[in-house]
Amino acid sequence: MKHTLSLLVENSPGALSRIAGLFSGRGFNIESLCVAPTLDPTMSRLTLVTRGDDFIIEQIIKQLNRLIDVYKVVDVSEGEFVEREMALIKVKAEAETRAEVLRMCDIFRCKVVDVSPKTYTIEVTGPESKLKAVIELLKPIGIKEISRTGTIAMQREKKSS
């Protein structure tokens, strides 16, 4: 099962490599990882997508908590949460496909952020499923390059008090 973990970690030089090292050293896998400072510049927020059964996820969370630099670990996928990812996709856009690409952008509410005689670079944001759909549809047209941020996530606030 896929799990999205949200971590608060000390914004210290070794923290990221400790976390990455823990995953490789113990044979856990990382599907994506995203990190940036929080409002408090001494802390970073790290979002990590991983896979495993309950037993493994429990170990991952405990092992992460054991690292001195890790302040807090939440499995946001346990409850309601929002997740977003962004991708920049450079697609072939030649005379016969330019209109097709733009139409697709429209449907998926993507933005064209760079234009050249033979390519469009488009920006797409959404849950991973949306990115997948866009990529699948653009593939036949010809994707030249792709760069993805990895997932970031947040728990939803309760709707009623």
Next chain:
Amino acid sequence: MAKMAGKEMVVEALKREGVEVIFGFPGGAIIDIYDALEKDGSIKHVLVRHEQGAAHAADGYARASGKVGVCLVTSGPGATNTVTGIATAYMDSIPIVVLTGQVPTGLIGNDAFQEVDIVGITRPCTKHNYLVKDVKDLPRILKEAFYIARSGRPGPVLIDLPKDVQNSTAEFDYPEEVDLRSYKPVLSPHQKQIKRAFKLIEQAKNPVIYAGGGVIISGAHKELRKLAETIWSPVTMTLMGLGGFPGTHELSLGMLGMHGTYCANMAMANSDLIIAVGARFDDRVTGKIDAFAPKAKIIHIDVDPTSIQKNVKVDVPIVGDCRKALKMLIAAIEEDGRPSEIWKEKHEPWLEQLKAWNERHPLSYKTEEGVIKPQYVIEKLYELTKGKAIITTEVGQNQMWAAQFYKFDEPRTLLSSGGLGTMGYGFPAAIGAQMAFPDKLVVDIAGDGSIQMNIQEMATAMEQRLPVKIVILNNQFLGMVRQWQELFYDRRYVATSFQVTPDFVKIAEAYGAKGFRATKPEEVESVLKEGLETPGLVIMEFAIAKEEGVFPMVPAGKATTEMLLV
């Protein structure tokens, strides 16, 4: 506040942390701290002959005394030489602080002479580590390092000290306390869990207490004994747990696991309640995991939540310090107020069964005319030392025979590399233990293979006038590996038979120590006597049966009930 150079801060911090002795080996990147140590003059330094020896000695010092062991080495090869020692301490949760010199900050990353990324290298085998980039951070880092090393589940901490940081100055504001927002070990267990544990204990007919190294680390041996005697439950120990409960106690089943006693392994397999205290269900203990203790409910006390539910499913997890948890459990039992006769009566049939198992297959060995059996050497050593020695071991058969045939009654009297299984650990660890307890008898039980891995430390022991006694069980084989080859590889003894073994008596003499050798069973006692009575460093070499095996043995990956017996 007075300004101080980094090198002086290190010395000052060591003093404030109560460090009396450190183990090390100098070099260009650490020379300044050596100079500061000498100027201060209050900390004893033990000069080793190889940095691995320094790390193991610091570890042995820590295991024997319960204090933090410290070692000091230079950058590059000095630092990498400590890695095995650090990993050894990490696997067995031993508090040591390793101070490494580093090239000046301006050169870091340039492949400078003797530069190595030791913080990167040791990240997976330290509890935490630091590269100090600014001398202003140094007092805080030193304080944190000692705190992290000794608190919670203890472990090694490394501080990498660039040469320019050692020599620049700042105010020395040594924190009184450490407050790390992201490191708060849970020491006090939940009362609710204690209540649940008590319920299980109340219902159990066939309980076993399974005690590990956590009992010794947290100083819970008295509480453990109290618990066992109150509810009259048998106790089995891991290699790391030996001495956590008296080996001579009538409730002791001895060690469990791969080379554990028949009785201990049968007890686990047939138990309906396992009370795990500071143990981690290592594969050497559980054997084939699917067949492990099929009927048992499990209570698991451990200070490290990652140990719980890692290998086996646990019914009542209790996160906290073992000693605190046991105290609370004992209080709950006392509150219940049942007299011990009731408990005894409840567990009587079970203890009868255990006794029968033990009588069926006690720890034993076959004697052979004219041949020295290693088990006999250990038995005699036990007798002659009245069980009072601090025993260190190397790794292999020697280690297992020591664990089986020396009865450890007190905690911190068996120092052995359990988790990593490091050959070459025992002798430098004995040096560390002897530094901690100059007046106690310290004996390293060794194989002829392992002892050669750190034999250079003979010079260290001589220099410090340490009366360590080394017992070499010489089978002219890498015995434990040979045993596996005998049993599982059709006796193809590949790379386990030594064509050349040195004359250990002459080695002793070459270092200025004394050496004795026994080649016949009737010489064993007199060699041991003479060796133990001889002052100073001594090697006692025993030419033992070459192809003796360690039994019982649970083949790797088999159920613990599938023991090969003597």
